[in-house]
Amino acid sequence: MKSITSSQMQAIDINCECLGLSRMQLMENAGASIAQAVRSSISSGRVVLVAGRGNNGGDAFVAARHLSSYEDIHTQVILIGRRSMIKTEEALKNFDLLKYSGIEAMQITDSSSLENCESLRSADIIVDAIFGTGVKGSIREPESTAIDIINSTGSSVISVDIPSGFDPDGNSFEKSIMADKTLTFHRLKKGLAREDVERYTGAIEVIDIGVCRDAEVYVGSGNLTMLNRRQVDSHKGQSGRILVVGGGEYFGAPALTAMASLRTGADIVTLALPRGVDDIVSAYSPNLIVRSLSDDRLCVEDVPVILKMIQSHDVLVIGNGLGRSDEIGEAISMILPYCRKVVVDADGFAGLKNIPVNDCDMILTPHAGEFSRLIGKKPPSDPLHRLESVLEYSRKNRVVTLLKGKVDIISDGEDVLLNRTGNEGMTVGGTGDVLAGIVGTLFAVNPAMEAASCGAFINGVAGDLAFEEHSYGLLATDIIDRITEVTRKEMS
Ligand SMILES: NC(=O)C1=CN([C@@H]2O[C@H](COP(=O)(O)OP(=O)(O)OC[C@H]3O[C@@H](n4cnc5c(N)ncnc54)[C@H](O)[C@@H]3O)[C@@H](O)[C@H]2O)[C@@H](O)CC1
Ligand SMILES: [K+]
Known part of the structure; x- marks a missing residue:
């Protein structure tokens, strides 16, 4: 089964919000599923939900x-x-709704009050919601004591999202x-997908909370x-040092x-x-x-x-505006193994004659025609294939x-x-060169998949x-002029 990191889950959550599915809705679905699971575990008894x-x-x-x-x-x-x-607006709203359902919430701020909390020790089921994917660093008090007490009660424990304290990323x-x-x-x-975690997690169930596919x-x-x-x-250089090798046939592309x-x-x-x-x-x-090379085209002597x-x-x-010749291809294929x-x-x-190239982390940004040449046939037109x-x-x-x-x-x-x-206006020349520059820069400080996908998004x-x-x-230069508008808004 596919597993995801806590930051991937956070990204999905924000994407849902952008599409119009609020965090409140997801929380409602999550909470309702927890209630259903509790209900199917006991028909009567005492349920204590311990919330962070x-x-x-x-x-x-x-x-609750x-x-x-x-x-x-x-x-x-x-x-x-x-x-x-309470840290978030959604949690606070739901906390405030409790009193309208006749539920009095105890508010405990210190370890000794937790130790003396009789209802915690007499619960049939404890729902553990101290923390989920937002846990960071070493567990502070009184949460640390809460974990110890819950583990010592002998009650049946249902953990919400992950057992509190367990690292979601493994x-x-x-x-x-x-x-x-x-x-x-x-x-x-990701952490739940590891072997030998059952002693922390018990049986794991993945609950659908209605995330939009898109x-x-x-x-x-x-x-x-x-x-x-x-x-x-x-300091200088830490946010990326990029080398562009291009030009010869054209001069605008590498610029x-x-x-x-x-x-x-x-x-x-x-x-x-x-x-x-x-x-x-x-x-x-x-x-x-x-830096000037020796000839009017990329050549083997410049490698x-x-x-x-x-x-x-x-x-x-590498590639923007280089032009095509056997020697250019040869020079590129000599360069790639050293990147x-x-x-x-x-x-x-x-220059991609000998891929995969060992130890080289590589992003390719072809359009359909270039991809055809790479795979040696026309790429399928239906989206899935x-x-x-x-x-x-x-x-x-x-x-x-x-x-x-x-x-x-x-x-x-x-x-x-x-x-x-x-958009369709971006079929104008030069937009691919802009994309390569954006992706290259993100790649300096990020994994390839993130650099390529976020680069495509920013460019668009x-x-x-x-x-x-x-x-x-x-024009391609109009896109360059708006990159900072996008990154300022999206990445601040
Ligand atoms: N991302 C999503 O799409 C959804 C997330 N939901 C829930 O939201 C959870 C994540 O929520 P949050 O990001 O608010 O984080 P959490 O609720 O997991 O934890 C954050 C809280 O724990 C405290 N905390 C963190 N580390 C601590 C430590 N070492 N010692 C003591 N206190 C510590 C923080 O101060 C903060 O108050 C998920 O696990 C899930 O249960 C659900 O509502 C459904 C939708
Ligand atoms: K939890």
């Missing part, structure tokens, strides 16, 4: 409200903390609730929250890639350019560092110089592929994401903003 101050606790407040309608079940809520300490943890049953939402969390299938604002942020104290890269936040962008292109691009912007430059850069973006991280675009595909062919190609060649189209398909050979931002949203103003007259 986050949304895991919020799920328990909802569950649903349980209150069963006369034979005595429902009690213990909030660890005070009402004023990292080591200090202590955890030992549950009889864990009801986890939407998908198995929130998981399409890249959205939520996915951008998974990107690494720039640190306030970061667009480099400018998009700078606007996405790269610290240093260096261009290695054939003779003739170097002067033109240098004159285009003083922000660009240009050692480029390999040296690769060492002082995080990512190589740690590379984005291959446009004429760069001619097209998606499968991208998945298969990526798996076989150990690359991340971003197949550009009306709907972009991004795959690392294991997962597939789709991107539907962007910037393109949509440009389209609002310029309609079918939009």
Whole structure:
């Protein structure tokens, strides 16, 4: 069964919100499912729900409200903390609804009161909602004591989402609730998918809470929250040093890639350019560092110089405007094995003779025609088979592929994401070069799949903003001008 990390779950949650499915709705579904599970475990008795101050606790407040309608079940809520300490709007609203269902919530702020709490020790079922995926660092008091007491009661324990204290991402943890049953939402969390976790989790059940399919299938604002942020104290170079090898046939393409890269936040962008292109691009912007190659096209003799430059850069973006010839292809195929991280675009595909390239983390950004040449046949036109062919190609060649189209398909050979931002105005020349620059920069500080999928999303949203103003007259440079508008809003 597919498992996800806590940050993937958070991304899905934000994507749902953007689509109009509120966190409140998801919490309602989560809480109602918990109540149903409790109800099917006992027909009468005492149920105590122990809630923390986050949304895991919020799920328990909802569950308690649903349980209150069963006369034979005595429902009690213990909030660890005070009402004023509840962290989220959704949890607070659901806490406030408890009194209208006749449920008095105890508010306990210290360990000794928990130790003396008689109702906790006499529960038939304890619902553990101290924390879920939001747990961080070592467990503080009084939560730590709460975990110990719950584990010592001998009552049947149902954990909400994950046993409190258990690490959702599979990292080591200090202590955890030992549950009889864990009801986890939407998908198995990565930590729950590990072997030998049953002594913490008991039986695990994955509960459907009504997440929209598209929130998981399409890249959205939520996915951008998974990107690494720039640190306030970061110094020059830490946010990406990008080397662009392009130009020869064209001079605009590498300049667009480099400018998009700078606007996405790269610290240093260096261009290695054939003779003739170097002067033109240098004159285009003083922000660009240009190194001149020996000939008017990329050639095998220049490979050692480029390999040296690769060492002082995080990512190589290769292909934009190079032109095609056997020698260009040969030079690229000599360069690729020495890259740690590379984005291959446009004429760069001619160098992919020997993939997979060992130890090279590679993103390919072909359009449909280029992808045809890569797989040696026309890609299927129906969406499902097209998606499968991208998945298969990526798996076989150990690359991340971003197949550009009306709907972009991004795959690392294991997962597939789709991107539907962007518009028909973006068929103008140069937009692919812009995309390569955005993806390259994100790749400097993020895994390939995140860089490619979020790069496609940012490029498309910037393109949509440009389209609002310029309609079918939009230019690739208009997209570059709007990258910061997108990243400021989406990644602040
Ligand atoms: N993401 C989603 O789509 C959904 C999430 N839901 C619930 O929301 C949960 C995540 O909620 P939150 O992100 O609010 O986080 P949690 O409710 O898991 O935990 C956050 C709370 O725990 C405290 N805390 C964290 N680490 C601590 C430590 N080491 N010692 C003491 N206190 C600590 C924090 O101060 C905060 O009050 C999920 O596990 C799930 O139960 C559900 O409502 C359904 C939808
Ligand atoms: K929990």
